[in-house]
Amino acid sequence: VSASAQRVVGAAGARTREHIGRPPARDRLAGQAFRAVVVFMALLGVAGLVALIVQSVVKGQATIGPELFTNQPSSRAGEGGYQSAIYGTVLVMAGVVVTVVPLGVGAAVWLEEFADRTRWWNRLVELNIQNLAAVPSIVFGILGLGFIVRGPLNLGTVAFAGSLTLSLLVLPTVILAAREALRAVPAGIREGALALGATRWQAVRHQVLPTALPGIITGVILALARAIGETAPLLLVGATVFVTFNPDGPFEGAYTALPVQIFNYAQRPQEEFRMLAAAGIIVLLLVLLAFNSLAIWLRNRYSNRL
């Protein structure tokens, strides 16, 4: 094809594009306006969430310091800290880990590896888990109040009652995450073990679970990140008391938790307490960031091994 011929074809192409291929000016303008609206809305949402973090940092930075961890909560301005609350949160979260990991992973293994999905009761369990995931957290608080603090378990308002309540709250999250991790294990690993004569449980215990472990741990960490910030259910199971000493243990002594103490400070009108609340939020956000980073790191590190 000669250069001149190419030029002719090129010109024709350009003309065609101009006349047929391009949408009318009106549509292009509408498209640009629509794009602007979409980008604006997305930016507004993200900007609001960023503003939340910036606001906490700006308000709380002056109060950030070791006193936050060494001072006990106080109703006197300028003297308060979070010691008993942080201690309480550690205690509550330890209880959550101990209960939710075996329960959640066990349930996930059952549903993914053993349950016969054509049976109505197994479908009911799945629907039930989906539903539980969206039950308001305060309703779990009511369950904790009626069944764990009082009623059948009758633990009283101790840290472990808070642990159990939060465990039930994040149980669906753990189950869903663990199931996804189990589902990602290639069928060959399972079938290979079974072909070599392993029983179903042996195959799960020695082959499937180790392979799915990073995914399961990631899910558990994210669930813990959710539990650590929960406030409303703890309010109902006794973590409201203004506690100026550390609880004796998971089964005795009044307790409070970090988000509950933040709420306590945030309610007070004086600026000092608000700064203290903001500092507590920074601590909470840093813990969350650490948890999430760990989860993302785990996911990236092990995701391409399978």
Added chain:
Amino acid sequence: VSRGAGPVAGSARERARELARPRRRYGEKAVIGLLALCALVSVLTTIGIVASLLGPAVEFFREIPFREFFSFSEWSPTFADPEFGVFEIVAGSLNVTLWAILFGAPMGLGAAIFLAEYASDRTRRIVKPALEVLAGVPTVAFGFFALTFITPLIQDVWPAFLGDPPGIFSAGAAGVALGLMLVPIISSLSDDALRAVPSGLREGAYAMGATRMQVVTRVMIPAALSGIVASFVLGVSRAIGETMVVLIAAGNTPNLTLSPTESIQTMTAFIATTATGDIGVGTLTYKTIFAVGALLFCMTLAMNMLSIRLVRRYREIYE
């Protein structure tokens, strides 16, 4: 190899049968039973919730008739001369939810459309996990943000022709913070729904000369509508069930209004405030908490079922 080859072969066959016979594995059975029990815990949780709500709620309705509970009279159950018109705090919940969804839905859907159709792969790889992390920001933080940032901001920019600006506690400020809280939830679910639209539909529309806006508004949104609506429904359910934001920023006064400038009390705030006080088991106040909790549970349950059903619909069509 011939079959009947004497007593030696016979014993070999016996041995083979011996090997092939499955051993009884009691340990295996026990472990599997234990796993099933774990799965049962989630069902027991639901039963526990219903049971713990139902008992005291039934006792409540024995003392206070339905007609008095579901009425527009005042909500003052802890007063010496109590009144139980629950619509006042239901209105409070609907009030904040209304403003939450009005702000949260456009922002969340905007973010979803942006991620699904406009963002480059690189932007998407950064924004999507960032939104997931933001979804984990504790609700106390949103409440604090509403009280110390959104409320002063609204008071500052409040135009005079709208009347008096809102006070320190207002349904609107809590609603805006809740809306912000819904952005990651709505955008993540809507994005999933938009991405589930078969690329053939999209590409077909582009091939016919549609602009990006036309593809989004006339092909992708209609195709993903049930998923998008499901994300809104879940958002509403979240907003109704949220406690801390309203407790911190919306005040705590029962108020039959949908105005964003007034201080209100929601169902959740009532439960949290009353349950943290010093109340005896078996008192009418104690039972009132469970009655309101039962109502809240029923409302969110209905919405969750609707949302699950809607999500399932678009999955069935395209998978």
